[in-house]
Amino acid sequence: MNSSPLIMLVKVLCNLYLFVVLLRLVLQLTRADFYNPVSQGIVKATSPFVLPLRKIIPSIGRLDTATLVLAFVVQLLTVFLVVFLQNAAMPPVGYAIYTVAGTLYHLLDLYFWAMLISVILSWVAPGASHPGALLVGQITAPLYRLCQRFIPPLGGLDLSPIFIFLAISFLKQVLAPYSI
Numbered sequence: 598m599n600s601s602p603l604i605m606l607v608k609v610l611c612n613l614y615l616f617v618v619l620l621r622l623v624l625q626l627t628r629a630d631f632y633n634p635v636s637q638g639i640v641k642a643t644s645p646f647v648l649p650l651r652k653i654i655p656s657i658g659r660l661d662t663a664t665l666v667l668a669f670v671v672q673l674l675t676v677f678l679v680v681f682l683q684n685a686a687m688p689p690v691g692y693a694i695y696t697v698a699g700t701l702y703h704l705l706d707l708y709f710w711a712m713l714i715s716v717i718l719s720w721v722a723p724g725a726s727h728p729g730a731l732l733v734g735q736i737t738a739p740l741y742r743l744c745q746r747f748i749p750p751l752g753g754l755d756l757s758p759i760f761i762f763l764a765i766s767f768l769k770q771v772l773a774p775y776s777i
Contacts, residue, residue: 604682608777611675612703617642618671619700619707622664629735633728643667672700672777679777698775705772709765711736716758 600608621643623629624636631640643664650663673696680687687695715737718730725731744757 601682604679607678607682608675611671611678614642615668615671615675615700615703616707618647618664618668619704621647622661622668623704623707623736624732625661625664626659627736627739628659629732633732635728635732668700669696672696672703675699676777695775695777698772699777702769702772702776705765705769708736708740709762709769712740712758712761712765 617639621639624631624639629636631637646667647661647663650666651661654663654666656662673692676687676692676695676699711733714733718725718733722730740761741755741757744761745755748757748760750756
């Protein structure tokens with residue numbers, strides 16, 4: 598697929614905002630510290646779109662459906678713009694598939710990078726008190742706990758990141774053809 602610089606720019610900008618929206622969703626699901634300065638920046642960047650949606654779309658339990666809908670809308674807009682800029686056509690079902698699969702792909706990508714940062718921080722600065730490091734720890738802790746129920750740490754060696762990376766990589770490979 599030949600990509601023009603304009604298409605690349607649209608994809609980068611839209612995917613960057615989608616990353617921030619998904620980060621807000623993950624922070625809410627993991628009940629991360631919202632008084633953290635990084636969390637406050639994420640909330641401020643997404644609130645202009647999330648707050649009006651909350652008036653229309655109620656939350657379901659801990660799931661902020663307004664933020665989830667915003668993530669889908671941003672991904673749908675990305676797919677639409679890329680298809681439009683390529684002078685191509687896609688059936689409505691194709692838009693739905695690319696929107697859902699692309700959003701899941703980017704969510705997995707977010708967790709991949711969070712896991713990578715977490716592993717590097719555990720080597721370089723264990724117990725770091727930087728606001729970003731604390732948020733990464735809060736985001737990845739549920740994944741570690743889930744994996745450690747099946748694969749407990751062996752002495753001082755925790756193998757759960759390896760299996761989490763494998764699972765994320767496998768799922769990303771499945772979704773890769775549908776991500777834009």
